[in-house]
Amino acid sequence: MTKPDVMLLASQRPNAMAQLEANFTLHRWDLAEDKAAILAEHGATCTAIATHGHAPVDRAMVAAMPNLKLVSCSSAGFDTFDVTALAERGVALTNTSSALCDDVADTAIMLLLGARRGLVPGDAYVRSGSWGREGMFPLQRSLKGRTLGIVGMGTIGQAIAHRGAAMGQTVRYWNRRPKDLPWAFEPDLITLARDSDNLVVIVAGGEGTRNLIDASVMDALGPDGLLINVARGSVIDEPAMIAALSEGRLGAAALDVFENEPNPDPRLTALPNVTLYPHHASGTVETRDAMAQLLVDNLGAFFAGQPLLSPVDLSAYAVRPNAT
CATH class of the missing domain: 3.40.50.720 (NAD(P)-binding Rossmann-like Domain)
Structure with a gap:
């Protein structure tokens, strides 16, 4: 059975990485010396991105991935993402606020x-x-x-x-x-x-x-x-x-x-x-593991055709047609 193609922008916790490697064909943008080349070669085959909030998802990246349907993020914040570009394309976004809440x-x-x-x-x-x-x-x-x-x-x-x-x-x-x-x-x-x-x-x-x-x-x-x-x-x-x-x-x-x-x-x-404090509010073993697991579980739900577990509402960023 062919495994779905996923563009990995940021490495995850060890257990989550083992699951990602077992269930998906990972294209390691995070490790690539020529990041533009890996996008050009594999961007069209990837329907999902796995990342965290410190690895930007910009408009150029979205444009280089014409079949992109999901960005699964293992952090709560996503202010480095061009959410307008995602909303315009109808790309879903998930984050992990629930996992790091406590x-x-x-x-x-x-x-x-x-x-x-x-x-x-x-x-x-x-x-x-x-x-x-x-x-x-x-x-x-x-x-x-x-x-x-x-x-x-x-x-x-x-x-x-x-x-x-x-x-x-x-x-x-x-x-x-x-x-x-x-x-x-x-x-x-x-x-x-x-x-x-x-x-x-x-x-x-x-x-x-x-x-x-x-x-x-x-x-x-x-x-x-x-x-x-x-x-x-x-x-x-x-x-x-x-x-x-x-x-x-x-x-x-x-x-x-x-x-x-x-x-x-x-x-x-x-x-x-x-x-x-050094931006470490979610910095416990238990929470970081749970955040990475939620990223994996959102990818699994997406490729199984099931509802996403922690979707972000991007409706406010969608381009609305001009009134006529």
Whole structure:
């Protein structure tokens, strides 16, 4: 039996790779020295791409694959993909938000606690001997009774909300549209920031959300506010955040993602009021294995003629004919 042809843009976890190699004819774009040549030779035979969000799927690649029907992505984010080109061609896209939901939500809470309770400077205080020399570490801030604002109420946003509520925080959220949820919807982002003690950002990346968190949002969050980003670095106006943190207009930030990765702006990393994590919210063995498995399972469902397990709605990117 002939195995379906799949263009592999990014290697996956070992177990997933074994399944991909067993069930598909893989064309290793990721290993090819001449990537244009492998697209020219095999692009027309491949009906699916297997990749992750750090390997761009651009318009030229889509054009080089005339029979492409599916892009199966093993990450939640796909802001490096030309989704308009996919939508125009009717190419389906799947991602793995459901697989990484809990670990990303846990990381958001870890950053929240770490920043509010001074985990990193507290660790340094003990290691340096300052505790013995200088006495009690400065008092920190409690979370119970505070307001947790969440920007983006998708699967992960809701998981963060449940965790925040369980800790005694009042949860409010901003989203492009309200949802039937037990937490208060706030349609104005500035108002949400002004009413929040801690603001977690968990929206999709891409041009539609670039600099969504700008200077006005940070000023509204204020000198006692904490800004947490577990989304994409592009969602925050980073130069404006550096200025706000430096000038005391924003109290603190706890960040898993940055505008320039893996080399964040040294002006940011030098600030004492930031808690930093290396874009590793989904970085556990269990979750990365589950993400890769979901990529494999989506490919299997597609080639079996079954419904995709985690499709992304691309209808908003489809070209609509002009009214006549």
